[in-house]
Amino acid sequence: MDQPLDRDLSGPARAAAAPPLPGAVPENGGTVRWQPDRSVPPNAPDPLPPFFTALGRGAMNRCPVCGVGKVFAGYLRVVPACSHCGTPLGELRADDAPPYFTIFIVGHLLLPPVFWVEAAYEPPMWVHMAIWLPLFAAACTLLLRPVKGATVGLMLKLGFGGGEKVKAELEAGETGPLREPPPRG
Numbered sequence: 001m002d003q004p005l006d007r008d009l010s011g012p013a014r015a016a017a018a019p020p021l022p023g024a025v026p027e028n029g030g031t032v033r034w035q036p037d038r039s040v041p042p043n044a045p046d047p048l049p050p051f052f053t054a055l056g057r058g059a060m061n062r063c064p065v066c067g068v069g070k071v072f073a074g075y076l077r078v079v080p081a082c083s084h085c086g087t088p089l090g091e092l093r094a095d096d097a098p099p100y101f102t103i104f105i106v107g108h109l110l111l112p113p114v115f116w117v118e119a120a121y122e123p124p125m126w127v128h129m130a131i132w133l134p135l136f137a138a139a140c141t142l143l144l145r146p147v148k149g150a151t152v153g154l155m156l157k158l159g160f161g162g163g164e165k166v167k168a169e170l171e172a173g174e175t176g177p178l179r180e181p182p183p184r185g
């Protein structure tokens with residue numbers, strides 16, 4: 001009960017845990033030790049612009065990476081790749097995120113005046129509907145596109161993109177070593 005708890009670190013186990021001398025044969029039979037990836041310099045600059053620059057470019061329908069090419073090929077259809085720098089913007093699936101952000105923003109912009117008008121004037125309900133429904137529809141329609149562009153920039157900054165392409169290549173068998181061998185016979 002009174003034995004010190006760290007006795008295992010004072011014997012041969014401690015000597016084994018010490019770093020081996022340069023050139024010494026490792027005791028574990030030459031198992032390759034993990035090494036950090038030195039191909040990328042530790043202080044390499046981020047190829048992407050700063051956070052708000054990327055989001056702002058996307059909101060302005062400009063490629064978040066280069067700021068020159070366009071993000072959209074229509075109202076909401078994202079181009080397959082930037083026409084200037086080739087970033088595969090089309091692989092970024094924003095899905096439901098832009099409508100969610102848009103509703104969040106428009107709700108916070110328009111609900112306070114809704115409550116204020118009701119408290120100040122108490123208009124009949126049809127007046128509310130006549131005023132606010134078109135306003136909500138117009139605001140959401142106008143904001144959805146820049147919000148989706150900013151979402152594309154946000155996803156780039158968060159490291160999305162490319163996953164679906166790699167997955168498609170795996171399923172198509174274009175990366176051979178990872179593909180299961182075909183059955184023989």
Ligand SMILES: [Zn+2]
Nearest residue numbers: 063066082085
């Ligand atoms: Zn670009």
